[in-house]
Amino acid sequence: xxxxxxxxxxxxxxxxxxxxxxxxxxxxxxxxxxxxxxxxxxxxxxxxxxxxxxxxxxxxxxxxxxxxxxxxxxxxxxxxxxxxxxxxxxxxxxxxxxxxxxxxxxxxxxxxxxxxxxxxxxxxxxxxxxxxxxxxxxxxxxxxxxxxxxxxxxxxxxxxxxxxxxxxxxxxxxxxxxxxxxxxxxxxxxxxxxxxxxxxxxxxxxxxxx
Amino acid sequence: xxxxxxxxxxxxxxxxxxxxxxxxxxxxxxxxxxxxxxxxxxxxxxxxxxxxxxxxxxxxxxxxxxxxxxxxxxxxxxxxxxxxxxxxxxxxxxxxxxxxxxxxxxxxxxxxxxxxxxxxxxxxxxxxxxxxxxxxxxxxxxxxxxxxxxxxxxxxxxxxxxxxxxxxxxxxxxxxxxxxxxxxxxxxxxxxxxxxxxxxxxxxxxxxxx
Numbered sequence: 023x024x025x026x027x028x029x030x031x032x033x034x035x036x037x038x039x040x041x042x043x044x045x046x047x048x049x050x051x052x053x054x055x056x057x058x059x060x061x062x063x064x065x066x067x068x069x070x071x072x073x074x075x076x077x078x079x080x081x082x083x084x085x086x087x088x089x090x091x092x093x094x095x096x097x098x099x100x101x102x103x104x105x106x107x108x109x110x111x112x113x114x115x116x117x118x119x120x121x122x123x124x125x126x127x128x129x130x131x132x133x134x135x136x137x138x139x140x141x142x143x144x145x146x147x148x149x150x151x152x153x154x155x156x157x158x159x160x161x162x163x164x165x166x167x168x169x170x171x172x173x174x175x176x177x178x179x180x181x182x183x184x185x186x187x188x189x190x191x192x193x194x195x196x197x198x199x200x201x202x203x204x205x206x207x208x209x210x211x212x213x214x215x216x217x218x219x220x221x222x223x224x225x226x227x228x229x230x231x232x
Numbered sequence: 233x234x235x236x237x238x239x240x241x242x243x244x245x246x247x248x249x250x251x252x253x254x255x256x257x258x259x260x261x262x263x264x265x266x267x268x269x270x271x272x273x274x275x276x277x278x279x280x281x282x283x284x285x286x287x288x289x290x291x292x293x294x295x296x297x298x299x300x301x302x303x304x305x306x307x308x309x310x311x312x313x314x315x316x317x318x319x320x321x322x323x324x325x326x327x328x329x330x331x332x333x334x335x336x337x338x339x340x341x342x343x344x345x346x347x348x349x350x351x352x353x354x355x356x357x358x359x360x361x362x363x364x365x366x367x368x369x370x371x372x373x374x375x376x377x378x379x380x381x382x383x384x385x386x387x388x389x390x391x392x393x394x395x396x397x398x399x400x401x402x403x404x405x406x407x408x409x410x411x412x413x414x415x416x417x418x419x420x421x422x423x424x425x426x427x428x429x430x431x432x433x434x435x436x437x438x439x440x441x442x
Contacts, residue, residue: 196422206423212406212416212431221422 039220042209043175044070046222050135050173053077057135058127060120060160061152062088063143065097068113069104071135076109085127086115090150093143120152121159124167134172136164140188141179141218151182154191161195165225174223181216192221199223249430252419253385254280256432260345260383263287267345268337270330270370271362272298273353275307278323279314281345286319295337296325300360303353330362331369334377344382346374350398351389351428361392364401371405375435384433391426402431409433 051057051074059068068086075082088094094115101110116126120138127133138160142151164174178189196206205224211217261267261284269278278296285292298304304325311320326336330348337343348370352361374384388399406416415434421427 193422197425199423201423204423205421207419207421209419210417212403212418213409213411213414215407 039177039218040066043177043220047071047135047137047173047175048074050171050224051075052134054079054081055134056083056085056127056131057137058123058133058164059084059086059137060123060164061137061139062086062093062097062115063139064093064145065100067137067139068097069100071137072101072105072109072113076105076112080108080112082112083131084113085123086113087118087120087123087126088115088143089117089119090143090146091117092146119156119160121156121163123160124163127167131167132169133167134169136168136172136174138174138176139179140176140192141182141185148182151184152188153184154188157188158191158195161192165199168225170225171227172225174225176221176223177218178221179218181218189219196221196223202226249387249428250276253387253430257281257345257347257383257385258284260381260434261285262344264289264291265344266293266295266337266341267347268333268343268374269294269296269347270333270374271347271349272296272303272307272325273349274303274355275310277347277349278307279310281347282311282315282319282323286315286322290318290322292322293341294323295333296323297328297330297333297336298325298353299327299329300353300356301327302356329366329370331366331373333370334373337377341377342379343377344379346378346382346384348384348386349389350386350402351392351395358392361394362398363394364398367398368401368405371402375409378435380435381437382435384435386431386433387428388431389428391428399429406431406433412436 054077055075057071057075059071062068068084071084075084086097094117101113140152140157142148176192178192180186180189199206203226208219208221210219264287265285267281267285269281272278278294281294285294296307304327311323350362350367352358386402388402390396390399409416413436418429418431420429
């Protein structure tokens, strides 16, 4: 019973977090933007991003990345069920490590959002998780290709071995970003140490002059 | 110039934090509620709370506390400039330590919000700050008198000696609150280690059954 209730509460927290996250994304993303889902998972973020960038011009692009083929299959199925063929054509899915995102996004694309869910694939093999080393490289790549006014959004699940270390990697990366160019913040639960943390790294539209 | 820009950015962050905080308070506070400003400072929070609890019934109450007489004078002046006499009568100001809040609030009052700004009085004597020991006692008192559905809201300024220790005290208090009865979260900047943190402790309306 305790386990069941904990699962329910965790689900509620995840829904709340996703709700906050999507509201923030909506304030950042514009129709026609290029965005990257660096960890497709079951595809819910990919779908949400697609709805935000798609317009009649057909300029918007969602680059979806996951190292696990199963995740990309789930994402493709979700899109098939939820969007038109024309919308689906705006999504490009790649089975590579997210540290290689620069290889798949055309140069000079206006990348406004790079989103990560760090941890394991929900419902998948829990032994396969993102890891600090490649997450660090992926963050560096995201930093390079993001346009001013863009956002790197991370939900970091810490309830698995290596999860806390990965959060520390993300925090260290964020702490090292110049205050003139970046606004970096974290939202976390205090009496649920294993609840996921939300980290947001906003790249300023205009760098702060000093 | 660097100092000037830093002050500007810090001011922007404080305004942003206050905006978020007030929006959250508005979702919690109802007309006619009893609320406590545990650190009046210059009175801006006291004023905001008064606007949220005041209605025609005259049931709402704001208990404003500050150990410094100057803070209470500033608060009273701000209220004189900003509210009607009838509204001002709903505010009760006390020059005591906030750890003694239970002594001034009538028993069985429906206290829906206890708010803290921890640090020093802006524009006042920076040697006089709130301290961990009494903040801990004040938090315990707030926990006791808050009704279900209520909120303890803390802005913790860490850019002064003892500030970081006080944040640790608040976090330890929050971490120790039962997950069945409390939702505790923290919002903080990552690349500005001295920026204030916002801590919110929501007391559940109905305790989670386990």
